[in-house]
Amino acid sequence: MPPNKVKSAEPSVAPKRQHKADAKAAAHPHAKPRPLTRIQREKQDLILEAALEVFSVHGFRGSTIDQIAEVAGMSKPNLLYYFPRKEEIHRRLMSALLDTWLAPLKEMDAGGDPFPEIRSYIRRKLEMARDYPRESRLFANEMLQGAPRIIEMLEVDLRNLVDEKAQILLGWMDQGKLAHTDPYHLIFSIWATTQHYADFDVQVRAVLGKDRGGEGRFEDAARYLEQLFLFGLTPRKA
Amino acid sequence: MPPNKVKSAEPSVAPKRQHKADAKAAAHPHAKPRPLTRIQREKQDLILEAALEVFSVHGFRGSTIDQIAEVAGMSKPNLLYYFPRKEEIHRRLMSALLDTWLAPLKEMDAGGDPFPEIRSYIRRKLEMARDYPRESRLFANEMLQGAPRIIEMLEVDLRNLVDEKAQILLGWMDQGKLAHTDPYHLIFSIWATTQHYADFDVQVRAVLGKDRGGEGRFEDAARYLEQLFLFGLTPRKA
DNA sequence: AGAAATTTTGACCAGTTGGAAAAATGTTAG
DNA sequence: CTAACATTTTTCCAACTGGTCAAAATTTCT
Incomplete structure (x- = not known):
């Protein structure tokens, strides 16, 4: 029984020829790789x-x-x-992306007060959705596929970062400066609500229509999210 | 200058041969298409x-x-x-999907009170993210690509539905039963926060880790979201 | 059972895709 | 200027892709 064509999503990775630059670099592993x-x-x-x-x-x-x-x-x-190789391009994009993407969260400072911190975190994320929608979609695409190419980074770098910030949030909660609730899901909800405006942009535009769907939608979103995260939807007596 | 190969994403749609069933149906347009x-x-x-x-x-x-x-x-x-054809499969999936997907929103009832209504809407959406994550991702994938195959449905059916429900929300706001805020972005934020648990499932699991990432995460999410949408993050005096 | 209709298979095709090889064309330091 | 190097183009290929077609196998109907 001859081995039938084995079905594999990606072509077999026979080590073919090396790229010139790679070959050169490999020849002298310690030589600085020529700028x-x-x-x-x-x-x-x-x-x-x-x-x-x-x-x-x-x-x-x-x-x-x-x-x-x-x-x-x-x-x-x-x-x-x-x-x-195609993969190389994608890898480069993804690793550059992760840094940019997590930068806003890194800035959340235990020394500050929760509401200014959370508020400006939301703002920064919303600005990223507005100014770098392609990056957001690239990230979303990778997530939808199960993050095959960045799963470890998620499990290590991202997880550690979020753990750290969750501690900060818990600290604020214990000080009574922030409602006592799940800090992880709190962070998820900020990611979700902000990235939505990049990833589901077509839908947002389709629903808002031509008139309300202009650039102003980001400011409307910012105002709404501020209200939501601060007070929720319960009416306050003026 | 002979016409060079024209670059097109999808192969040209020369009307080839008809599918047997189609041909039969076309022959007698009024015959009931044989179950x-x-x-x-x-x-x-x-x-x-x-x-x-x-x-x-x-x-x-x-x-x-x-x-x-x-x-x-x-x-x-x-x-x-x-x-x-490949497209046919996708079309069938998408049109079946849209119905299921919008059903929860359709149930939001002007006769009810805002918080029970919103609360159960969130719950239903969260259950869908839990029980039909593939459908959610299929939808998300289509959005990321600019919704080329369902854009009109979004601009007509979805838009009308959301307009209608936004009116209901506005009504509640005017009655002072709901904080006065943007009803469209309110709906967006419910979509975003709930679908996040299907579309970004890998990320959620990676961050929560093995212990906290089990099925319980949906209940934690439900509790958190309820808090968020009701009261936001401002601490309440017990 | 036997005819008719339906379903499945195997062989095939043209266009696309990721990638290799090598020749041709710049560019630059000495 | 010219050798050494960097860049670009041309040509090519094997595997994959969406899809066709006729024949074979199976199911359904009378």
């Missing part, structure tokens, strides 16, 4: 920008190197000269 | 189930007919006998 030329930096940035555009919409499997190359305005082999 | 046989219903359901599994993870472009066929346990040509 990138101006062109290299420019083109890599161009490619990453194009890849962000494509990956953020179609996900990893749904995106093709050709598409990315076209958006970047270069030929596919040329693109492959800078990033010898 | 599906038992096998047809079973196999179609099998395929749709498999397609949901695959599409919800990889999106439309990232999923292949082969994958779906394999999950459904049948050969690709056999699958294509029931659904002559």
Whole structure:
């Protein structure tokens, strides 16, 4: 019984040929890897920008190197000269992304008071959804697929960060400065409500319509979220 | 200059051959389209189930007919006998989905009181995220791609429904039964916070860890969200 | 049972996709 | 200027993809 074609999602990873730069670097592991030329930096940035555009919409499997190359305005082999494999591009995007993405949470300061801190955290996240929607969607796409390429980072870096901030929130709660509730789900709810405006942008626009769906929607969202997180929906007597 | 290969994402839609069943139906437009046989219903359901599994993870472009066929346990040509094109499967999934998806909101009743209504709306949505996470992800995937296949439904059906419910919310606000705030963003925030537990499930699990990440997370979420939407995070004096 | 209809299979196809190889064309330090 | 290096283009390929088709196997109906 000959071994039938084995079905695998990704093509088998036969160690093929090395990229020139890689080969060079590998030859002298301790040699400083020759700083990138101006062109290299420019083109890599161009490619990453194009890849962000494509990956953020179609996900990893749904995106093709050709598409990315076209958006970047270069030929596919040329693109492959800078990033010898599709995965490489995606990895670069993701690791750059995670840093940016967690930065706002890192800023939450135990020394501050809970409401100003939470309020400006929400604001920063909402600004990111407004100003970097593609990054948000790239991240969302990875999540939907089960985060195969960043799962460890989530389980280590993200988890530690959230644990740390959850402690801060618990501290505030114990001081009676913040309602006593689940700090993890509190953080989830901030992520969810803010990223929604990037990831589900089409839906938000469709529902709000042309008139209310303009750029003002982010300010409306900010006002609403502030109310929600501060007081909830219970009416207060003026 | 001969016309170069024109680049198009989807293959050109030359009207090829019709599916047998379709052809038959087309021949007698008024004949009742012969109820599906038992096998047809079973196999179609099998395929749709498999397609949901695959599409919800990889999106439309990232999923292949082969994958779906394999999950459904049948050969690709056999699958294509029931659904002559990939798009057809996706369309069927999406239209079935939208109904289910909006059902909870439809139930929100102007005759009720705001808090019980909102509270049970949140609960229903959270149950859907728990019990139908694949459907939620399928929907999210479509959103991330700009909802190309359901944009009109969003702009008509969804929009009308939300408009209607926003009116109800406004009514409650005017009666002083609900804090005066933006009803559209209120609805968005319910969608966002509940669907988050399906769409970002990996992340939620990664952050909560093995111990706190079990099924109990949905009850914790429900409790937290109730607090959030009712009172926000301001501490109340017991 | 036997004819008719339905379902399944295997072989096949054209276009796409990720990637390799090598030749051709810049660019730059000496 | 020219050798060494960096960049780009052309050509090519094997695997994958959506889909077709005719024949074979099976089920249903009379």
